[in-house]
Amino acid sequence: MQTSTLVLFLFVIAVFAFYSSQNRSISIAGKLGGIRKLSSLPSYYGTYSVLLTLVPVLLFISLWISLDQLVIERLVVEKIPKEYVPLNTSDYQLMINKIMSISGGIIKNDSVPSWQLDAAVRMRQLSVISQWSITCLSIFMASILVYWGFRRVSENFNARPVVETIMERMLLASACIAIFTTIGIIFSVLFESIQFFRKVPLFDFIFGLEWSPQTAIREDQVGSSGSFGAVPLFVGTILISLVAMVIAVPIGLMSAIYLAEYANTSVRAFAKPTLEILAGIPTVVYGFFAAITVAPVLRDFGESVGLDIASESALAAGAVMGIMIIPFISSIADDVISAVPQSMRDGSLAMGATHSETVKRVVIPAALPGIVGGILLAISRAIGETMIVVMAAGLAANLSINPLDAVTTVTVQIVTLLTGDQEFDSAKTLAAFALGLMLFVVTLMLNIFALQIVKKYREQYE
Amino acid sequence: MSKDNRKKIRESLAKRNRSERHFQWFGKLGVILGLAAVVLLFVDIISKGSGAFRATYIQLEIEYDPDAIGVLDVNDTEELIFANWQNFAKKSLRDLFPEVTKRGEKRKLNNLVSEGAGFDFRDQLTQSPNLWGTKETLWILADDDIDTYYKSWLDDDPFSARLTSEQIKWIDQLHSKGLIALKFNTKFFERGDSREPEQAGIKGALIGSFFTLVLTLLMSFPMGVTAAIYLEEFAPKNKWTDLIEVNINNLAAVPSIIFGLLGLAIFINFFGIPRSIPVLGAIVLALMTLPTIIITSRAAIKSVPPSIREAALGVGASKFQTTLHHVLPLSLPGMLTGAIIGMARALGETAPLLMIGMVAFIVDIPGGFTDPATVLPVQIFLWIDSPERAFVEKTSAAIIILLSFLMVMNFIAVYLRKRLERRW
Amino acid sequence: MSNSKLSQSISTDGADPKISEQVLDVEKDLLSMESYSTIGNNLVEDAKMSVRNVNVFYGDKQAIFDVHMDIKKNEVIAMIGPSGCGKSTFLRTLNRMNDTIDSCVVSGEVTMDGENLYDPKLDVVELRARVGMVFQKPNPFPKSIFENVAYGPRLHGLADSKVDLDELVENSLKKAGLWEEAKDRLHQPGTGLSGGQQQRLCIARAIAVEPEVILMDEPCSALDPIATARIEELIEELSQNFTIAIVTHSMQQAARVSHRTAYFHLGKLIEVNPTETVFTMPEHKLTEAYITGRFG
Known part of the structure; x- marks a missing residue:
């Protein structure tokens, strides 16, 4: 049976379990003189049965599925003559893939060596066995559990607290997914990064001035050691983020101030959602806008005034990124400005301050922590933004702080290093994870710091 | 007030009023520039893509x-x-x-x-x-x-x-x-990708997006809602809960490409899930949208007044029954709104999908959750990279379609919020 | 105001139901009246501020009806009345703070030393420097104590030098009775002070620009009795130099600090008389009902 069919079948069993237990509890209640004689409502007995059946069986199935590939692989490789088994991990993976393709029937089996064919046949047999055993085992398990649940129904057994405890545990498990995600992220970037730093020293990576990740495919190629100095990437990232901030902060802040302090309701009702459209536009669209429209316009403009603007200039990518971030800043600023109590404004206005003096000297200083927090979050966003820079910024790692030059960023390099054909253990792909680690650490610190500031600020006026 | 002081105030007035006008003018300029960016973006894309x-x-x-x-x-x-x-x-x-x-x-x-x-x-x-x-x-x-x-x-x-x-x-x-x-x-809506611009269509990407999104919703909505319920209704106030909270808030701000790395290292290399398939895309996108859904769902639960809970507990309902019978139904509209917004974000997301191989050139229209597929934004990215000029037009058209979907989703979210959400 | 709400606002606890009914009748008359006249001596000879024909609207709701009144120089005038009677709204017309509310429209004439405050040519900045205000809840800016007091003088350019400013701040704090408590912590945030100190800081801030009139909108309602007593003493001291209009919820306070008392009811100015008269033999039935505690 296919796994999906199996799961579906188990759900059918679960429905059966629910009704059988519920009906049993009702019939017991009938003999005793009404449902009130039971410790719990009939539906709780049903739910108890369902949970008792589904939770262990589904856990069992997922455990099996996550392990059976590995086990099958081991068993298959065991039977392959030693001389054919490559020691190199990537070649090994290639061999496994080939055998899988043959056994799946993707590669026609007339032109492959016999040992591969044997392995493929064995793999196929083992998969079928695995599939059958899991089907039989899980249905067997489910039947026993259904019966057990059914037997446990009695007027003295209080199913409700048990059901609720299990449910609460399940809720807790859901909440923990966030933690597992974070752990998963840390593991995925950390392990590969450690491997990378074994090949390239951490110091060279963080302080090296040259980035050219092209390593040799063959040992005998020349000039192909590759250098992994990430400074040009860091500088490029900072440069583009800076351009973005120079555009987004004033526009976002001023529009937030205008909308919160000056605009009448109808202007606000129109302008606020319209600006927020910008936040909903996918980044790939901004990338298109930057690469197809803004960059050529800037380059042509540069030509006409005699400036040499690269067609993949930091300016174009940064400017469009700035547009993307405007609504982010303006909505956070709007929030924090609106959170400043009206009594502050009244106090200032009653002193004879003009509206702008009130805003500049009282409202903004009062809202400053919130605004700074918002800007930090926006910076973290700019640093981590990928599509705009992948499409509109350069690939070559120039160490430059001139926004008219083409620079590259951390995210661009991650994408370039990891898309296209690569082998997993090469320094090139590992470098992407090292960059990912840097990106994660920096944005994490910015986020924690910024969220802390914003939280403190909110508490102050609550 | 002394004559002297009044004179000083009078004298300062002209300058101060001028600076007031300038300040207002700057504010207006900020709004106008922001709105101009919206208009420019849309005009540019529509004029390029309508053809x-x-x-x-x-x-x-x-x-x-x-x-x-x-x-x-x-x-x-x-x-x-x-x-x-x-x-x-x-x-x-x-x-x-x-x-x-x-x-x-x-x-x-x-x-x-x-x-x-x-x-x-x-x-x-x-x-x-x-x-x-x-x-x-x-x-x-x-x-x-x-x-x-x-x-x-x-x-x-x-x-x-x-x-x-x-x-x-x-x-x-x-x-x-x-x-x-x-x-x-008609071909544009009937075909998958192609090297020939005139033959290329977005059906493959649309179907791929559909499969991915359905799975994303199926994974992230139940997880998000249950996590939110736990955190709002059941979680004890302790260090662990704080840690989960900080975690969720941080995850919401982690760059999306990091989730792609997670998918690549954990799900492809460790668990051995094949590349390019909607299931994998959905797992990554679900983990990515989960924090958003948890945060909006918690806000929705918070907006249910405590008096409702007290009323239910007062007639002898258990904590769980109170949550299931009262809090959840009342906060569901808010949660749905959050889910739609999260899905809109997932629909437009590109970067993490590049990491997990959904950028492959795929001509066939995917027929299921485990067929290699690409999604709409990634298709857009692929077409921009193509040298043929005609692809610019295709790209813009695909963007128009993507944006229309997003708009519809957002309208539904706004509508839901207006119609179903209760003000207490 | 709808009739049902109106009856809610009248507390009948422990009062003779007959008298309450009479009061209700008077109130109904008041509601239906097109025009009315204020009882007592609402107009005086040497007026600092004069209010004529003033009506205030919030959107299409009228909050203040046709008020005529004078405020004498260097007097303390108290405005009392049940909540929602418009006394705070009225106070805010005197320094045009109502301008900050979009839907609010004021008609009629308010003059100070013969100058019309609602003259379009008049700059509201100058007006508010001349008519200071203290609010219900202490609202120090999130700055240091010094900066709070220096705020007004800095805005208007009243101090020519740092020494001037220091002196001005010190004097204001002294006048507000806060100097002794604050002199060692001038550069700590004003929000760190206690509620009563904060309110005195706000008074110091208001008098730092030497206004001619100080408006106080229930300045003690958020304070404990001891802090309230300090502020009341302060008001008495300040009345030697300033004209003070105070809105208060507490009749005892009005009786303690004010020279004259104005009674507002449903947006109408019912009676203005010397405080003693108002509290011993009020002329109007509604005033009597209020001071004997029949309204909340």
Whole structure:
């Protein structure tokens, strides 16, 4: 049976379990003189049965599925003559893939060596066995559990607290997914990064001035050691983020101030959602806008005034990124400005301050922590933004702080290093994870710091 | 107030009022620039992309003569597969312009129609073999260079860089005979990706996006809602809960590309899930949207007043029953709104999907959750990278479609919020 | 105001139901009246501020009806009345703070020393420097104590030098009775002070620009009795130099600090008389009902 069919079948069993237990509890209640004689409502007995059946069986199935590939692989490789088994991990993976393709029937089996064919046949047999055993085992398990649940129904057994405890545990498990995600992220970037730093020293990576990740495919190629100095990437990232901030902060802040302090309701009702459209536009669209429209316009403009603007200039990518971030800043600023109590404004206005003096000297200083927090979050966003820079910024790692030059960023390099054909253990792909680690650490610190500031600020006026 | 002070205030007034006006003016400028960016973006994309919904077609009289494509036996499937189906169109073109005899010119003439026309003939004849030997007048899709030229020519700004003067002359002639025209581009909605711009469509990407999104919703909504319920209703106030909270808030701000790395390292390399499939995309996107959904769901739960809970607990409902019977139904609209917004974000997301191989060139339209697929934003990214000019138009059109979907989703979210959300 | 709400606002606890009914009748009359006249001596000879024909609207709701009144120089005038009677709204017309509310429209004439405050040519900045205000809840800016007091003088350019400013701040704090408590912590945030100190800081801030009139909108309602007593003493001291209009919820406070008392009811100015008269033999039935505690 296919796994999906199996799961579906188990759900059918679960429905059966629910009704059988519920009906049993009702019939017991009938003999005793009404449902009130039971410790719990009939539906709780049903739910108890369902949970008792589904939770262990589904856990069992997922455990099996996550392990059976590995086990099958081991068993298959065991039977392959030693001389054919490559020691190199990537070649090994290639061999496994080939055998899988043959056994799946993707590669026609007339032109492959016999040992591969044997392995493929064995793999196929083992998969079928695995599939059958899991089907039989899980249905067997489910039947026993259904019966057990059914037997446990009695007027003295209080199913409700048990059901609720299990449910609460399940809720807790859901909440923990966030933690597992974070752990998963840390593991995925950390392990590969450690491997990378074994090949390239951490110091060279963080302080090296040259980035050219092209390593040799063959040992005998020349000039192909590759250098992994990430400074040009860091500088490029900072440069583009800076351009973005120079555009987004004033526009976002001023529009937030205008909308919160000056605009009448109808202007606000129109302008606020319209600006927020910008936040909903996918980044790939901004990338298109930057690469197809803004960059050529800037380059042509540069030509006409005699400036040499690269067609993949930091300016174009940064400017469009700035547009993307405007609504982010303006909505956070709007929030924090609106959170400043009206009594502050009244106090200032009653002193004879003009509206702008009130805003500049009282409202903004009062809202400053919130605004700074918002800007930090926006910076973290700019640093981590990928599509705009992948499409509109350069690939070559120039160490430059001139926004008219083409620079590259951390995210661009991650994408370039990891898309296209690569082998997993090469320094090139590992470098992407090292960059990912840097990106994660920096944005994490910015986020924690910024969220802390914003939280403190909110508490102050609550 | 002393005379002296009043004088000082009077004197300062002009300057202060001027700075007040400047400040307001700056504020207005900020709003105007922001709005201008919105307008510019939309005008740019719509003006670039609206053309792609119509394509240039050439009317040709096609004779389904087996000889023309070098087929001896129309029932021999092997032969039919290797037949030169494009010849139907070539022959018809040559009949239309008998004066073209030179080899090079002939090739240019053949290039007027799309390379993919042959496949259409094949499909047509495989489906209804009784057409063999008959004649049919058809509108055949033109080549992308012709399409680009014809559209720009109609706009009085001809882009002829990729055409020869003969080709331009032929198009003129076709135009004067009424044999070339712009028609609604059905292929764009019926096809998967293609190397030929005029053959490329977004159906594959749309279906891929659909599969991915459905799975994303199925994973992230239940997880998000249950996590939110736990955190709001059941979680004890302790360090662990704080840690979960900080975690969720941080995850919401982690760059999306990091989730791609997670997918690559954990799900592809460790668990061995195949690349490029919607299931994998959905796992990554679900983990990415989860924090958003948890945060909005918690806000929705928070907005249910405590008095409701107290009322339920007061009649002897358990904590769980209170949550299930009262809190959850009352906060569901808010949660749904959050879910839609999260889905809108997932629909537009590109970067993490690049990491997990959903950027492969895939012609076939995916038929299930485990078929290799691409999604709409990634398709857009792929097309921008293509050198052919005609792809710019396709890209913009795909963007228009993507944005329309997003708008519809957001409208639904706003509508839900207005209609269903209760004010307490 | 709808009738049902109106009856809610009248507390009948422990009062003679007959008298309550009478009061209700008077109130109904008041509601239906097109015009009315204020009882007592609402107009005086040497007026600092004069209010004539003033009506205030919030959107299409009228909050203040046709008020005529004078405020004498260097007097303390108290405005009392049940909540929602418009006394705070009225106070805010005196320094045009109502301008900050979009839907608010004021008609009529308010003059100070003969100058019309609602003259379009008049700059509201100058007006508010001359008519200071203290609010219900202490609202020090999130700055240091010094900066709070220096705020007004800095805005208007009243101090020519740092020494001037220091002196001005010190004097204001002294006048507000806060100097002794604050002199050692001038550069700590004003929000760190206690509620009563914060309110005195706000008073110091208001008098730092030497206004001619100080408006106080229930300045003690958020304070404990001891802090309230300090502020009341302060008001008495300040009345030697400033004209003070105070809105208060507490009749005892009005009786303690004010020279004259104005009674507002449903947006109408019912009676203005010397405080003693109002609290011993009020002329109007509604005033009597209020001071004897029949309204909430």
